[in-house]
Amino acid sequence: MTSRFDNKIALITGGTSGIGLATARRLLAEGAHVVITGRDKTRLDAAVEELDGGDRVLAMRGDAASLADLDALTAAVQDRHGRLDVVFANAGVASFQPIGDVTEAEFDRVMDINVKGVFFTIQKTVPLLSDNAAIVINASWTLHRGLPAASLYSATKAAVHNLTHTLAAELGPKGIRVNSVSPGYIETAMFHDALTDEEKSAVVPEVVSGRLGTADDVADAVAFLASQEASYVNGQDLIIDGGLVAAIPGAA
């Protein structure tokens, strides 16, 4: 029996925890070779051990916002695999504060990772992409619905979501599809660091599905968009949020 990602080569930036690690696990289970990145060597080593994929896992330490690191990454992928079939531009950081508290340094840090990182990850990997390759960008529900204190974070996510439109048009003639996912409240390290316990309990009733999301919920959607099952899905954003953006919870 064949799997959706047999012999496919997938790059997942920020693959050492949360949504990136869950996606690596999912694609690996479906036959892919995965390349994961992250800035922390200890976390990379732990992810490799957890994935337990032998030579089907390549871990590369690097900062998604560094063009030199991206060059080293693409050279290593070229060397090991010679091509990429899937790019999940997932690496990102949270930043929540009222607009008046956003410093120039914080603006630059978050733009660098969340926008510049995604932009140049795609630019640098396009030459390696095979025919019918798929790019998936990790955006956020907050680009669809205003969240106080999220002006900087949401602006970065709106920017990378916009790339799906332009790049779907630009790369379409090469057979490359470009989509994004917009996760809702997903229980990862980022979510736990950003919210107090009180805030976490307060957000659950906002979700029509009545629960927080899991990294696997998002990985399932990324795997779909990256697979041939989504061969006619292009330039789209798939919101995985249990209905947070679209509907108001409550009985009729």
Ligand SMILES: NC(=O)c1ccc[n+]([C@@H]2O[C@H](COP(=O)([O-])OP(=O)(O)OC[C@H]3O[C@@H](n4cnc5c(N)ncnc54)[C@H](OP(=O)(O)O)[C@@H]3O)[C@@H](O)[C@H]2O)c1
């Ligand atoms: N959790 C949510 O509720 C939620 C909702 C909407 C969107 N998202 C998006 O989902 C993505 C993944 O977040 P997550 O929730 O899975 O958080 P997470 O568990 O904190 O994972 C973030 C991953 O990105 C890596 N990373 C961060 N900055 C990086 C950089 N400059 N270069 C390379 N790797 C970097 C981290 O590793 P190192 O720190 O070791 O580098 C880690 O592997 C982010 O883009 C986030 O904005 C999350």
